[in-house]
Amino acid sequence: xxxxxxLYIDEDxxxxxxxxxxxxxHNFIATARMYKIRLKKxxxxxxxxxxxxxxxxxLRLLDEAEHKRDARTSSGEVQLxxxxxxxxxRLAAHLRRKAQRQHQSxxxxxxxxxxxxxTSLARYRxxxxxxxxxxxxxxxxxxxxxxxxxxxxxVHAYVCxxxxxxxxxxxxxxxxxxxxxxxxxxxxxxSEFLRQGRLDEALVLLRVAPARLRNVIVYEPPNILxxxxxxxxxxxxxxxxxxxxxxxxxxxxxxAATADENSRHWSPQYPVRRILRSLADLSASKDFALxxxxxxxxxxxxxxxxxxxxxxxxxxxxxNWLDLGESAGFDVLPSGLLEKMHWGVYRKRVAELGxxxxxxxxxxFYLAELExxxxxxxxxxTHRLQRCLEMALRGIEGAEPGQGLVAKYNCQRSLADIYxxxxxxxxxxxxxxxxxxxxxxxxxxxxxxVLQMLFELENRLAGWGEGDDKLAEPRERSAGIIxxxxxxxxx
Numbered sequence: 075x076x077x078x079x080x081l082y083i084d085e086d087x088x089x090x091x092x093x094x095x096x097x098x099x100h101n102f103i104a105t106a107r108m109y110k111i112r113l114k115k116x117x118x119x120x121x122x123x124x125x126x127x128x129x130x131x132x133l134r135l136l137d138e139a140e141h142k143r144d145a146r147t148s149s150g151e152v153q154l155x156x157x158x159x160x161x162x163x164r165l166a167a168h169l170r171r172k173a174q175r176q177h178q179s180x181x182x183x184x185x186x187x188x189x190x191x192x193t194s195l196a197r198y199r200x201x202x203x204x205x206x207x208x209x210x211x212x213x214x215x216x217x218x219x220x221x222x223x224x225x226x227x228x229v230h231a232y233v234c235x236x237x238x239x240x241x242x243x244x245x246x247x248x249x250x251x252x253x254x255x256x257x258x259x260x261x262x263x264x265s266e267f268l269r270q271g272r273l274d275e276a277l278v279l280l281r282v283a284p285a286r287l288r289n290v291i292v293y294e295p296p297n298i299l300x301x302x303x304x305x306x307x308x309x310x311x312x313x314x315x316x317x318x319x320x321x322x323x324x325x326x327x328x329x330a331a332t333a334d335e336n337s338r339h340w341s342p343q344y345p346v347r348r349i350l351r352s353l354a355d356l357s358a359s360k361d362f363a364l365x366x367x368x369x370x371x372x373x374x375x376x377x378x379x380x381x382x383x384x385x386x387x388x389x390x391x392x393x394n395w396l397d398l399g400e401s402a403g404f405d406v407l408p409s410g411l412l413e414k415m416h417w418g419v420y421r422k423r424v425a426e427l428g429x430x431x432x433x434x435x436x437x438x439f440y441l442a443e444l445e446x447x448x449x450x451x452x453x454x455x456t457h458r459l460q461r462c463l464e465m466a467l468r469g470i471e472g473a474e475p476g477q478g479l480v481a482k483y484n485c486q487r488s489l490a491d492i493y494x495x496x497x498x499x500x501x502x503x504x505x506x507x508x509x510x511x512x513x514x515x516x517x518x519x520x521x522x523x524v525l526q527m528l529f530e531l532e533n534r535l536a537g538w539g540e541g542d543d544k545l546a547e548p549r550e551r552s553a554g555i556i557x558x559x560x561x562x563x564x565x
Contacts, residue, residue, distance in 0.1 A: 078109075079341070083118050112235055118341060221352045222367045226374050228352075232299060232345035233378040253293050254301045255517075257286045258397075261305050263522035265312040270529070275556065279522055280321055282562045284328050291332045291346075298346060300394055302329065303372040306353065308401040310365035323357045330354035369402045389419050396443050404451035409444065416441055432477060435469025439481040442466055446488055456492050463489050483512035487527060499538055506531050519551075520558035528552045 077100065081092045089109055096102040260279050267276040283305075290301055309322055330350040333340065340347045349371075356364050376395055380388040392412065399407040420437040427434055442462035449459050467485040470478040486509035494502035510527045517523055532548040 078113075079116070079118055082113065116231075116235060116341070116344065118343075221356055222370070225349055225352050225367070225371050228345035228349050229299065229371055229374045230378045232349075233375065233382055235345065253295050254290055254297055257283075257290055257301055257305060259517070259521065259523050260286060261308045263526045265308055266526055267529075268312045268318070270533075272529070275525075275529075276318070277321075278556060278559050280318065280325070281564045282559065283325055285563050287325065287329050288332050291329060291350075292336060294346070297394070299349065299375050300372075300397065302350070302353075303368050303375065304397055304401055306368045307365060307372060307398075310368075311402055323354075326350070326354045326357045369398075369406060372398055372402070373406065386419070389416065392416055392437075392440050396440060396447070399444070399447045404447045407444075407447075409448065413441075413444060416444070429465070430469055430472050432469075432473060435466050435473070436478065436481060438462060438469065439466040439478075439485065442485070442488070456495070460489070460492050463492075479512055479516035483509040483516065483523075486512060494534065502534065503531070506534065520555045522555070522559065525552055525555040525559075528555070 078092060078096065081087050081095055082089065087095070089106060093104070093106065093109065096104075260283060264276045264279040267273070267279070287302075287305070290298055295301075306322070306326070309318065330353070333347040333350045336347070342348075353364070353368065356367060376391055376398065379391050379394070383390070395407060395412055399409075416437065420434065420441060423431065423434045423437055429435070442459060445459045445462055448454060449456055463485045466481065467489070470482045470485065486505045490502045490505035490509060493499075493505060506527060510524055510531065513521065513523045513527065528548045528551050532545055532552070535545055535548070
């Protein structure tokens with residue numbers, strides 16, 4: 075989208091010229107109709123477009139700015155809500171014509187409207203060549219009862235819009251994962267600490283949340299909406315989260331402000347920017363259940379991905395569905411459909427590639443995670459889960475060095491829990507320590523995932539009646555990680 079927007083809006087090229095450049099330089103081919111539909115969805119237009127009900131408020135705003143000598147208008151240009159930058163002389167002419175056509179519907183004296191328009195608009199003319207960047211003066215008074223529908227529409231528009239990018243709906247690459255992973259780990263660890271009553275540790279992690287979220291918003295990886303929805307749903311679904319409601323609201327306001335700062339790349343109508351602003355508005359209202367609305371938006375996102383990708387490529391969204399289940403609860407998932415579809419995918423991969431292939435054991439790991447969520451939600455027996463985890467772990471251990479480390483420590487940790495429930499203390503401790511070492515190798519010794527498991531090990535050892543000599547090591551490592559997190563930039 076940034077490439078197309080730059081050519082069409084910033085460089086003012088014709089649609090035909092844009093299509094030629096995209097085909098020649100980016101090997102991207104689409105019909106003119108496809109371009110027009112997507113440009114409309116994105117809110118980019120070369121036409122001056124102002125709603126009738128916005129005319130008089132905009133005139134008053136310009137009039138007040140002139141009286142106050144507002145520096146915002148000194149550039150002589152305005153960025154409309156469509157993303158189009160126009161000179162104030164052209165905007166003045168457009169508003170004058172529109173005011174004359176629509177003056178009877180304006181909430182002002184019809185005898186005064188034309189003269190007021192002429193007086194206000196005559197004062198504004200194009201500025202010099204050294205003018206600063208234009209500022210958006212678009213008037214927007216959203217109906218709060220329609221915000222959720224706007225969010226759903228923007229989610230779908232964003233997913234569909236990525237198709238018009240040369241890269242399309244690409245898979246999340248390692249660099250993208252490295253950008254969003256710190257946010258995922260921060261939220262999961264903070265939620266776990268809240269459940270355990272460790273409010274101080276949860277606040278330490280939330281202190282670094284703004285800086286990590288800012289990186290995601292500025293970089294805009296393909297899974298940006300998935301990441302943002304996870305933050306909201308996971309935190310608001312955690313027992314004890316009522317202690318952090320004000321922090322969560324402040325975090326959303328910060329994210330929306332960061333998106334607004336990114337206006338050089340995102341127009342006011344850009345879906346991610348509108349979604350963040352809508353969520354921030356909802357979080358400030360006591361009349362809306364932000365968590366439930368975000369769950370629905372997240373499901374809309376995943377369904378849109380599935381529909382866009384089609385079968386069998388939609389299998390790649392399985393991990394994202396699992397993230398939704400882990401954050402919002404197993405019951406929000408189409409679990410029967412997911413289980414049937416992905417066991418079929420697994421069997422096909424085993425038949426074609428063998429059990430030891432990465433595609434096979436990674437699929438088995440995801441199926442084990444689906445089973446783990448089911449066991450947690452329904453209290454079903456763990457023998458099937460244990461078998462899946464052990465099989466997946468055998469496949470991972472036969473992989474190339476450094477491959478599958480995230481799946482590996484998750485398998486090790488889940489098996490440690492199962493062995494603990496079975497009363498097999500030695501195995502439980504051994505697998506939990508192995509999970510800690512694997513997570514440290516993948517994410518670093520001072521990662522919050524390591525801290526999470528160190529606290530778990532400490533609690534388990536204490537519950538088994540171990541003395542201070544054995545508890546000293548995990549406590550010392552935990553204290554070092556907390557110091558490192560406190561030293562991390564907060565925003």
